[in-house]
Amino acid sequence: MSAAVLAIMVPWVLGSALFLLASPAAWRSWGLWPAVGAGLGLGLGGLLCSWWLFLVGPPGAGYFTVEASITGVSLLALWRRRDRLMAAPVPAPESSLTLAGLWWPLFVVACLWLVLESAYHAHGGWDAWAIWNLRARFLFRAPEHWQLALSPVLSWSHPDYPLLLPSMVLRGWRLAGNDTTAVPVMVAGMYTFGAVALVRGAVGALRGSTQGNLAGLIMLANYAFLKHGASQFADVELAYFILTAVALMVLAQPHRGMRISLLLLAGLALGLAAWTKNEGQLFALLCLVAWPVSAWRHAGIRSALRVTAGLLLGAAPGLLAVAWLRLASSTESDLLNARTMAALWQHLTDPQRYLIIAEAFGRELAGLGSGILIIVLLYGWWVGREPARDRDPALHAGAWVLSLLLAGYFCVYLITPHDLHWHLGTSLSRLLLQAWPAAVFLWLMALRVPQ
Amino acid sequence: MRARTPRLVLATLWLGVPALLCVLALFINLGRDSGWLRRPERVVTLERRLAALEADLDSDVPVGVWSDGPNMEAHFLAQYALAPRLLDTAAQAPALLLAVTAPDGHGPGAPYRLRRDYGGGLRLYVRAPR
Numbered sequence: 001m002s003a004a005v006l007a008i009m010v011p012w013v014l015g016s017a018l019f020l021l022a023s024p025a026a027w028r029s030w031g032l033w034p035a036v037g038a039g040l041g042l043g044l045g046g047l048l049c050s051w052w053l054f055l056v057g058p059p060g061a062g063y064f065t066v067e068a069s070i071t072g073v074s075l076l077a078l079w080r081r082r083d084r085l086m087a088a089p090v091p092a093p094e095s096s097l098t099l100a101g102l103w104w105p106l107f108v109v110a111c112l113w114l115v116l117e118s119a120y121h122a123h124g125g126w127d128a129w130a131i132w133n134l135r136a137r138f139l140f141r142a143p144e145h146w147q148l149a150l151s152p153v154l155s156w157s158h159p160d161y162p163l164l165l166p167s168m169v170l171r172g173w174r175l176a177g178n179d180t181t182a183v184p185v186m187v188a189g190m191y192t193f194g195a196v197a198l199v200r201g202a203v204g205a206l207r208g209s210t211q212g213n214l215a216g217l218i219m220l221a222n223y224a225f226l227k228h229g230a231s232q233f234a235d236v237e238l239a240y241f242i243l244t245a246v247a248l249m250v251l252a253q254p255h256r257g258m259r260i261s262l263l264l265l266a267g268l269a270l271g272l273a274a275w276t277k278n279e280g281q282l283f284a285l286l287c288l289v290a291w292p293v294s295a296w297r298h299a300g301i302r303s304a305l306r307v308t309a310g311l312l313l314g315a316a317p318g319l320l321a322v323a324w325l326r327l328a329s330s331t332e333s334d335l336l337n338a339r340t341m342a343a344l345w346q347h348l349t350d351p352q353r354y355l356i357i358a359e360a361f362g363r364e365l366a367g368l369g370s371g372i373l374i375i376v377l378l379y380g381w382w383v384g385r386e387p388a389r390d391r392d393p394a395l396h397a398g399a400w401v402l403s404l405l406l407a408g409y410f411c412v413y414l415i416t417p418h419d420l421h422w423h424l425g426t427s428l429s430r431l432l433l434q435a436w437p438a439a440v441f442l443w444l445m446a447l448r449v450p451q
Numbered sequence: 452m453r454a455r456t457p458r459l460v461l462a463t464l465w466l467g468v469p470a471l472l473c474v475l476a477l478f479i480n481l482g483r484d485s486g487w488l489r490r491p492e493r494v495v496t497l498e499r500r501l502a503a504l505e506a507d508l509d510s511d512v513p514v515g516v517w518s519d520g521p522n523m524e525a526h527f528l529a530q531y532a533l534a535p536r537l538l539d540t541a542a543q544a545p546a547l548l549l550a551v552t553a554p555d556g557h558g559p560g561a562p563y564r565l566r567r568d569y570g571g572g573l574r575l576y577v578r579a580p581r
Contacts, residue, residue: 099470106474109481117487121494123501123531130527134534142535153537154530156523214470221473223480372476379469450465 004182007172008042008190010071015041017074022261023251024084028091031201031212036248039194039240040265042187043272046168050275050321053167054328058143059174091209099213103200110196110220114189117230122181124188125231131157132234133184136169140179143170150329160333162322164275165234184232192229195240195437196220202247203444215444218376222369225433235430238280241273243437245287246401250394250445260310267314275318278333279434282408284315286401294397335416347415357413360424361406364432376443386448398442402435497528500569504532507567507575508547514538515545517559517576518552525551525573548576 016037020026026033048067052059078085123129134157138149149166150159165187172183196219204212219225229236245266252262270287273280288311296304347353365373409431416423481487508514516529516538529549530538539545550558554572558565563576 099466102470102474106477110477113481113487120487120490123498126527129531134527134531137531137534145535148535148537151537153539156527157530210466214466214473217470217473221476223477223484227484370476370480372473375469375472375476379465383465450461 003176004172004180004186007045007175007183008038008186010067011041011043011045012038012190013041014067014071014074015039015044017071017078018044019265020078020085021074021081022259022265024081025088026205026251027085027088029201029205031197031209032205033201035194035198035201036244036265038190039198039237040244040269040272042168042190043164043237043241043276044268045171046164047272047275047317047321049171049174050163050167051317053139053143053146053170054321054324059171064175091205098210099217100209103213103216106217106220107193107196110226111189111193114192114226114230117227118185118189121230122185123232124184125228125233127234128184128232131161132165132232133169135161135163136166136173136184137179139163139166139170140173147328150325152330155334158334159329160325161234161277162275162280162325164272164318164321165237188229188232188236191237191240192226195225195229195236195243198240198243198247199437199441199444202251202441206251207445207449211444211447211449215440218372218440218444219437221372221375222433222436224369224429225436228430228433233430234277235434238273238276238283239434239437241269241276241280242283242402242405242434243441245269245273245283246398246438247441249287249291250392250398250442253394260306263307263310264314267311267316268318269314270311271315271318271321273318274315275321277434279405279409279431281322283401283405284319286404286408287311288315290397290401290404294393294400298393334418335412343417344415353414353420356420357410357424360413360428361410364428368429368432368436376440380443380447383448383450385446392446395442395445398438402439402442405435406432496570497524500528500571500573501532503567503569504529504573504575508533508536511536512547513545514547514549517548517550519556520553522551522553522556522572525571529573544578546578548578550574550576 012034014037016033019033019036019040023033045067049059049063052063052066056062124133134154135149139146142148149163152159168187169184172187173179176183196216199219200212200216202212203215225236225239248262248266248269252259252266270284274284288308291311292304292308295307409428413420413424413428514533514536516526518526526538529551538549548559548563550556550573552558552572552574554570556572558574558576562579564579566575566577568574
């Protein structure tokens with residue numbers, strides 16, 4: 001158990017230090033930097049662990065020494081720049097309507113629920129058994145032959161899926177010395193509540209703590225999101241990285257001469273999203289196009305080049321890991337395996353498929369989190385949009401990316417070789433949850449704050 | 452003060468109503484889902500089977516798989532227990548054979564004899580010596 005805690009704490013410190021080095025002004029936003037640091041640091045630990053496995057071998061004392069050294073250097077750099085942290089602006093005093101009295105008790109209830117749920121389902125939900133923890137077991141029990149986890153014999157477990165989540169679990173298990181279920185449980189908990197806390201922290205830092213607490217309450221109200229987190233599904237990790245990339249870009253304001261270090265961290269989040277799930281690769285691709293185009297339109301070609309370079313450089317370790325896996329694995333994606341153009345064309349030109357998919361999207365969106373989406377939309381209609389945010393290019397670009405991501409999912413359903421009803425029924429709700437935290441963040445950023 | 456009071460009331464409503472709805476939504480869902488109130492029997496059974504499988508398969512002997520119909524749950528569980536070894540669907544006369552069948556399905560027959568029935572259509576067979 002203590003090793004599992006250590007497996008979480010060291011990357012948390014590393015991620016927080018990296019974020020504060022990039023954005024020292026966030027020092028007094030206590031709800032923001034720990035939430036960014038937790039997931040980004042753990043993801044970076046998993047990514048390092050993947051590369052160590054590929055290039056060096058089983059991660060052992062050498063790996064953990066390197067990781068601890070990087071963390072130590074980051075902390076030292078932060079200490080040397082402590083003047084900038086101390087110069088961070090003190091948040092303005094809040095009105096009496098802070099909602100903190102509702103947020104904190106509900107947060108504690110949700111945490112206790114997750115502990116109980118995880119105690120009862122320590123191995124997670126079905127996808128965790130069949131895909132994520134199974135893959136982690138392969139990596140932990142035979143690290144010298146990690147390619148076994150990609151065997152076509154396991155075709156039902158999607159051997160083409162990336163390895164970030166299994167690598168994070170592997171890292172914890174190597175530290176613990178055994179494959180205790182405490183590690184995947186803690187990883188899942190960190191990302192579930194990391195996403196909740198990050199939406200609250202980012203909205204709170206940019207729009208005031210009242211709006212931030214409301215954002216946190218909205219996240220906690222979506223029971224399906226918490227449930228998927230407790231089930232140890234990778235969709236929650238992906239949702240976190242999508243949110244982090246979008247939030248960092250909005251925080252960084254690329255159209256106003258942003259710092260390259262924040263761009264690098266946003267790029268890192270893109271790379272981690274791509275290394276978490278195949279859907280994350282689509283998200284990373286969309287961001288690598290949409291953000292530079294937005295920067296070009298609003299701040300010129302130099303800004304666009306700067307954004308492209310920063311994002312690409314940050315995303316490179318994750319994207320290269322995806323490329324490495326593609327070369328190591330002979331398994332094709334079940335969605336793109338050998339199919340004729342005629343079969344694809346037949347699906348694309350079938351109007352019935354469009355109707356079925358559109359209907360499923362409508363149904364799932366209306367029922368998202370037992371109708372929480374409707375509450376959020378009604379709230380937006382009630383308070384109205386913030387005029388100053390109407391023309392914020394960072395918000396617009398984020399909204400475009402999420403819309404195109406959902407359009408991409410729509411297209412995947414169009415061409416899927418699986419039975420359409422089965423495929424929609426078993427995956428659409430999870431895919432919508434991937435975009436949920438980022439959508440809540442963007443929506444509350446765009447709305448007026450009741451004074 | 453007069454102008455302030457209605458604004459304060461409005462703002463409280465603006466924030467308070469959706470916030471309370473959020474709290475309500477979580478508690479309604481927690482009330483509906485009884486899975487977290489007690490350990491579900493299905494999970495207990497799965498974990499018992501997993502522990503027994505892991506104990507029985509703790510060796511380097513290749514394990515084949517035999518199936519007379521789909522039983523994905525038993526199949527996944529067997530592979531989860533066996534990792535990092537693979538359930539070898541193409542093994543020729545393996546020493547150990549996991550039969551993954553319908554819960555009331557039949558085994559592979561001679562030359563294999565039943566070593567353990569885990570329930571749910573999952574059984575371990577050993578090849579009888581010639």
